[in-house]
Amino acid sequence: MSKRSSAKYKLDRRMGQNVWGRPKSPVNKREYGPGQHGQRRKQKLSDFGTQLRAKQKLKGYYANISEKQFRKVYDEASRMKGDTSENLIGLLESxxxxxxxxxxxxxxxxxxxxxxxxxxxxxxxxxxxxxxxxxxxxxxxxxxxxxxxxxxxxxxxxxxxxxxxxxxxxxxxxxxxxxxxVPAFSDVPYPVLMEPNLVVEFYSR
CATH class of the missing domain: 3.10.290.10 (RNA-binding S4 domain)
Known part of the structure; x- marks a missing residue:
């Protein structure tokens, strides 16, 4: 039913993880990136790269919502009382x-x-x-x-x-x-490790 079926598997390949826990994900067979040089392309990420990847993974998980919409949710989470990363997950899950x-x-x-x-x-x-x-x-x-x-x-x-x-x-x-x-971060059944704390670090740079 989704018109983005190719894009979601592309995200899996880019992250090297089965983001949605789907049986047909290509990373179930191979975890490296696409192309003939996919296995050699892995490199150590900078702090910025790690934070960006955490943001892209969390944003992509929720049907790849737009950057503008995701930033709006983050801004709202940062204005709320309490832990921003917990607030962010609560808003996304609602x-x-x-x-x-x-x-x-x-x-x-x-x-x-x-x-x-x-x-x-x-x-x-x-x-x-x-x-x-x-x-x-x-x-x-x-x-x-x-x-x-x-x-x-x-x-x-x-x-x-x-x-x-x-x-x-x-x-x-x-x-x-x-x-x-409203769930806490630990209540949400993500198939892979999500790091909302790194998303907060990314936007608060």
């Missing part, structure tokens, strides 16, 4: 498309963004088609009635490769999910 993905209504973050865009989702009974919509604790996200039997939705629910985290209360018989609480 996005509507992130909740749709975490609830296993769709197979990938890319599909989640398109699923919301196409009007398949309701929040508290009201149609919302903005993937970056910020959900509040207690909000109920629901797949609209006509979309509950879509093949993609039914297959996503049965995916064994990931579980629904405990900060989202899901009822797959009704295709509803309740955003129970």
């Amino acid at each position: 996005r509507l498309d992130a909740i749709v993905y975490r609830a296993k209504f769709v197979p990938t973050p890319f599909a989640a963004r398109q699923f919301v865009n196409h009007g398949h989702v309701r929040v508290n009974g009201r149609k919302v088609n903005i993937p970056s919509y910020r959900c509040k604790v207690g909000d109920v996200v629901e797949v609209r009635q006509r979309s509950k039997q879509l093949t993609m939705v039914l297959e996503a629910v049965d995916l064994a490769e990931r579980d629904v985290p405990d900060y989202i209360e899901t009822d797959h018989s009704k295709m509803t999910a309740r955003y129970a609480r």
Whole structure:
């Protein structure tokens, strides 16, 4: 369902990691970069390069959202009380498309963004088609009635490769999910190591 299928695997190859934990990721077979010189291209990253890679990986994980949008989320996180890196993760996980993905209504973050865009989702009974919509604790996200039997939705629910985290209360018989609480960084089931502290260092240079 995602029009960015090639781009997401390109990110996997660039990072040398299976960013979304998908079975078909090319790095499951080879972790080095593309091309005939891919194996020799590895080099020690500078501090800036390490921070940039951490930022690109986290930004790419959430369906490769735009730099402008990601920076806006960071700026909001930095204005909030508490740890900026924890705030950043909390804000990213409260996005509507992130909740749709975490609830296993769709197979990938890319599909989640398109699923919301196409009007398949309701929040508290009201149609919302903005993937970056910020959900509040207690909000109920629901797949609209006509979309509950879509093949993609039914297959996503049965995916064994990931579980629904405990900060989202899901009822797959009704295709509803309740955003129970804002997660801490340690609560979020990333398939690979994310380093939001390095993202903070990158933007606060």
